[in-house]
Amino acid sequence: MKCDMCDKPAVVHEVTIVHGVKREVHLCVDHANEAGIAMPGIASTNKLLSKFSAGNKPTVMAPRCSECGTSFAQIRQHSLIGCPSCYDSFVEPLGRLIERAQGGATHHVGRGTNADRPSDRMQRERRLMDALASALSNEQYERAAEIRDQISQLSDDSTDESLESEAQ
Structure with missing residues (x-):
């Protein structure tokens, strides 16, 4: 790999994913030092991101369940609730998710039992x-x-x- 700023060999490779967008940064020793990375291989993520992501807002941590630490993104990804407290922690988004999954039906709409x-x-x-x-x-x-x-x-x-x- 070559440095993103010049054609020298890159010694620092940073891959970040923010809001589903993958960003790769490759820097040589000189540009890594300019970015505030003192030693190759040990990246100061905040300095590196602030240097190359001009205008981006800092990432906000997603809310998590106070009991098990599960995030709503994990619940959606795995289709599993972490613990009983997750229902209280994510009452609004879970309600929307369940309503969408059931097609908005809140009562039985099929035939009765035989x-x-x-x-x-x-x-x-x-x-x-x-x-x-x-x-x-x-x-x-x-x-x-x-x-x-x-x-x-x-x-x-x-x-x-x-x-x-x-x-x-």
């Missing part, structure tokens, strides 16, 4: 009644009691749902 259909409930009740009759005929009274409880629960659920639909 178990909610009355025909399925009736078929299940018929199967349970057949199983109850079979258990009683085979004198499996404990099993019959379990099946009876399942039938009772199924009937209670359907009664509750019909009361809710009438109230609406």
Whole structure:
């Protein structure tokens, strides 16, 4: 490599990435000394950057989680939250990210489960009644009691749902 300022061999090589822009600086011994780098290979980053990045503002540190130190950029890059405190630390950007990922939906928008259909409930009740009759005929009274409880629960659920639909 040659020095960016002259054609002498470069002994200092600095690569920085600021806001996604990669910048490479190559300096010979003379220009490295002018930039305030006393020894080749040991770069004073602040002096070097201030010398060659005229007009650039200093880089602001991105906020980090107070518990685990994870930055929001790391969360986006790895799609993993660092710890439970990250939710509090990044409440605004995480909210926007989740909203965008879910297409803005805040409630369930798909079809209901098949178990909610009355025909399925009736078929299940018929199967349970057949199983109850079979258990009683085979004198499996404990099993019959379990099946009876399942039938009772199924009937209670359907009664509750019909009361809710009438109230609406």
